[in-house]
Amino acid sequence: RRILSTYYANALPKEQLETSEPTINVALKETILPTIPRNENSTIATDIIRIWHDPHSRSVCVHLKEDARCPHPSLLGRLSGPALAILDWKEMETKSATGTVLCTSLLGRLSGPALAILDWKEMETTSATGTVLCGNYGNKWLDAGEYFVEIIILYCEDFGVGALGRMNKTEWMEAGVATRCVEDAMNNRITSKDESTIEISSPTGGSRNYRIGRWVRRKGLPLRPLFTRSQPKECFNKNPNQSNEHKKMCSALVNRDVPRKGLWGDYQGKDLRGLPEYEFQWGLNLTESGLINRLQQRLNDKSTYLPKICAVGDSHSQYMTDFTLPLLNLTGMFEWVEYRWPSPSRIANTLKGKNCDIVFVQIGQWPASNKSGRYPFSFGKYHEKMKRHVQNTLKTLENNTIGMVYLPTLDQCPLMRVISTCRDWRTPTTMDSYTFVNQLMIQELNTARVKHVDTNFIIYPHWDGHTDWQHLAEDVRYRKTIFLTALMLGELDGID
Numbered sequence: 001r002r003i004l005s006t007y008y009a010n011a012l013p014k015e016q017l018e019t020s021e022p023t024i025n026v027a028l029k030e031t032i033l034p035t036i037p038r039n040e041n042s043t044i045a046t047d048i049i050r051i052w053h054d055p056h057s058r059s060v061c062v063h064l065k066e067d068a069r070c071p072h073p074s075l076l077g078r079l080s081g082p083a084l085a086i087l088d089w090k091e092m093e094t095k096s097a098t099g100t101v102l103c104t105s106l107l108g109r110l111s112g113p114a115l116a117i118l119d120w121k122e123m124e125t126t127s128a129t130g131t132v133l134c135g136n137y138g139n140k141w142l143d144a145g146e147y148f149v150e151i152i153i154l155y156c157e158d159f160g161v162g163a164l165g166r167m168n169k170t171e172w173m174e175a176g177v178a179t180r181c182v183e184d185a186m187n188n189r190i191t192s193k194d195e196s197t198i199e200i201s202s203p204t205g206g207s208r209n210y211r212i213g214r215w216v217r218r219k220g221l222p223l224r225p226l227f228t229r230s231q232p233k234e235c236f237n238k239n240p241n242q243s244n245e246h247k248k249m250c251s252a253l254v255n256r257d258v259p260r261k262g263l264w265g266d267y268q269g270k271d272l273r274g275l276p277e278y279e280f281q282w283g284l285n286l287t288e289s290g291l292i293n294r295l296q297q298r299l300n301d302k303s304t305y306l307p308k309i310c311a312v313g314d315s316h317s318q319y320m321t322d323f324t325l326p327l328l329n330l331t332g333m334f335e336w337v338e339y340r341w342p343s344p345s346r347i348a349n350t351l352k353g354k355n356c357d358i359v360f361v362q363i364g365q366w367p368a369s370n371k372s373g374r375y376p377f378s379f380g381k382y383h384e385k386m387k388r389h390v391q392n393t394l395k396t397l398e399n400n401t402i403g404m405v406y407l408p409t410l411d412q413c414p415l416m417r418v419i420s421t422c423r424d425w426r427t428p429t430t431m432d433s434y435t436f437v438n439q440l441m442i443q444e445l446n447t448a449r450v451k452h453v454d455t456n457f458i459i460y461p462h463w464d465g466h467t468d469w470q471h472l473a474e475d476v477r478y479r480k481t482i483f484l485t486a487l488m489l490g491e492l493d494g495i496d
Contacts, residue, residue, distance in 0.1 A: 036060065036149055037192035043183045044070050044153055044190060049130060051151070051191060053198040058138035060087060060149055060198065062190070066129040072166065074158035074429045075190075076463075077135040079198075080226035081147035084215040084278055084461035087135025091165055094132050141206030141214045141283065141457075148225040149196045152188040154415075155180050160429040161436050173380035173437075177368075177430060181422035185232040185415045186253075193227070210457045212286065212495075213479065215278040226274065229256040229464040230415035260467050263327070264475045275465040280458070280479045284495050288479075291486050292328055298489060299333055307402055309333060309488060310354055312347075312393075313362035314340045316411055319471055324481045327474070333485060340366040344388035351396040358488050359393055360406040360453075364434040365470075368426045370418060376425045379437050387441045390450060397449065406488055407438045408453040408480075412460065416469035426470075428463055453487060455480050 036051040047068035053060050064071055077087035135151070157163075159180055164172055182188070205211065217223065235250035257274035264276040282288055298306055311317035311334040321336040337350060342363055351359070363386065367377035377385070390405055397403025413419065413426035439452050462476045472480065486492050 034198075036198065037195045039187075039189050039192050041187055042153070042190045043187050044068070044073065044156075047071075048190060053149075054134070055199075055201060057134070057136070058200075058204060059134040059136045060151070061092070061132055061134040062151065064131045064133075066131075068130065070153065070156040071131050072158050072163070073133070073153045074155040074160055074162065075133060075135065075151055076154055076228075076428055077149065077151040078226065078228075078461065079137060079140075079142070079147040079149060081200075081223060082143040082145045082217055083141065084226070085137050085140040085142055085147075086456070086460045086463070087137055087151075088139070089133055089135045089162060091162060092132045092134050094130070137200075138204055139207040139210055140204055141210045142200055142204045143216075144200050144203050146197050146199055146223065148223075149191055149198055150189060150225065150227060151191045152228055153183045153190055154188070154427055154429050155182060158429065160433040169440075173383060174378055176375070177378060177425050178375035180425070182415060182419055182427060185230040185420040186234050186249075188230075188415075189228065193225070196225075209454050211283045212483065212492075213280055213282045213457055215275075215461050216281045218272065218277055218279050221272070221277050224277075226277075227252070227256065228415070229253060229274065231417040231420055231469065232415075233417070233421045236417060257465055257467075257473075262474060263478065275462055275473070276475070278461075280475070286492075286495065288482065291482050291491065292330075294491050295333070295482070295485055295489070296329055298491075299330055307357035307489065308335065308355055309358045309360070309485070310335050310337050310351065310356035311362070312337045312339050312359055314338060314366060315471060316362045316365060317360075320477060320481050324474065324477050327478060328481065330485070339363055340371075342367070342382070342385035342389040344385060344392050347389055348392040348396055351393060356396070357400060357402050358404050358406065359397070360408060360484065360488065361390065361393070362408060362410065363389070364410040364431060365413075365426060368424075368430045368434065370424045376430065379433055382434055383437045383441060386438065387444070390441065390445065394445075394447070394449060403449060404488070405450045406453050406484075407442065407450070408484060409455045409459065410435045410438075411472055412463040414464040414466055414469055428460075453484060455483065458483060 033052045033054055036053055038045060038048050038051055047064045047070055049063040049065055051060065051062050060077060062075065072091065075089055077089070079085045079087070157180070159175055159177060163175070167175070230253050232250070232253060235254060257276055258271060259276060264272065265279065298304075311321050318336050318338070321334045325331050325333050335354065337354065339347070340363070364382070366372060367382055369376065390407070393405055397405070410431045412428040412431045415427070416424070418424035419427060442450050442452055458479050459472060459476055462473060465473050465476065467473050471477070
């Protein structure tokens with residue numbers, strides 16, 4: 001690894017080592033950087049030229065053939081090791097490498113405590129045609145160590161945020177979602193099951209939001225790969241002749257996590273498998289008990305005015321209000337306001353009698369689901385309805401000096417049965433795009449009274465761990481509720 005790293009360091013300028021560059025010299029990097037084995041049985045195995053780890057740009061890259069069946073796929077990658085991280089994908093502009101590449105561990109001769117003449121090797125270069133997608137982990141909070149890499153393909157063609165590099169915003173807003181089906185969930189992993197590991201030689205500090213908290217492996221547990229949990233259609237075919245091997249494979253995919261309910265910390269000392277092997281660690285000098293105590297004090301202090309928080313949405317907001325707040329001894333902190341759809345014409349009348357000071361809105365699951373009819377909301381339809389919904393919410397707060405509207409990251413859903421059989425679209429690709437639309441909308445509204453809240457550092461590493469396949473596991477919702485409540489009440493102001 002040390003030699004490979006130095007090959008690269010001597011081959012590229014310093015500014016390209018320290019950033020995730022917009023262009024990428026594919027042939028050179030494929031020649032000198034460590035390969036990650038691919039899964040020869042994945043749905044796009046024949047599309048893939050090579051997968052590699054670039055430690056200097058802190059990225060994992062996938063090179064696809066020019067004539068690939070899926071030249072612009074929607075990929076999702078997760079690192080599992082000392083901590084969990086979701087890769088941030090970007091399609092790169094490729095550059096060709098011509099001529100000869102000579103590599104050594106260092107240049108020329110070493111002189112210091114001892115002298116050494118270095119061994120040179122001429123490296124074979126490859127073609128740089130096709131598409132390269134790189135998933136970056138540089139903004140995540142990760143310790144040094146060995147990490148298992150799993151990359152899956154969600155859709156053959158990325159219609160989500162990644163597609164904005166290939167079409168203008170107007171085209172993207174109106175592009176159809178309904179015609180898209182996820183790739184076969186039984187064969188969507190493009191990396192090898194056994195040997196896809198990378199070494200992160202130095203810790204990554206993470207961007208500010210990712211320094212607030214992360215999921216780390218519980219002490220004393222051996223490192224082992226974390227595979228995506230899903231409900232492939234093949235696991236629901238009623239075939240009495242299914243082999244034991246097939247049943248075992250399905251059980252591993254569907255029943256990965258143990259335990260399946262409650263707070264995982266209550267199961268210490270018992271068998272833990274899957275995501276429960278990880279626990280949440282707060283950063284920036286925050287402690288969970290300290291945050292909970294401050295919120296409880298705010299709720300119980302009758303001498304100081306407590307802003308009223310209204311949780312607008314359907315079950316994702318209801319579960320926070322009815323299930324998670326009581327676990328935190330914060331019953332009454334939110335009032336749930338039931339809304340399944342963006343409803344510009346009704347929301348103002350609903351909120352008038354509520355006397356809300358703070359409104360957070362989680363609407364997106366129903367518009368992306370099969371409950372919306374034959375087709376989910378396009379990004380344009382979601383944008384138009386949500387923007388007017390928020391504008392009318394703001395009107396109810398116009399005379400409220402502390403009135404605020406918050407739009408948290410929309411919860412991503414696992415590859416549950418209705419998704420794997422192409423009857424629902426609540427995938428990370430769709431939900432992340434709705435979240436992006438909300439951010440665009442906030443820019444257009446141009447008011448300090450509407451803010452986006454990024455909760456991905458809590459929810460995304462657990463995107464496939466929902467106990468009922470639709471709602472966050474309680475261990476995850478617990479931390480999301482603490483963070484969101486503390487932020488809305490100003491308890492995180494000044495935290496660096």
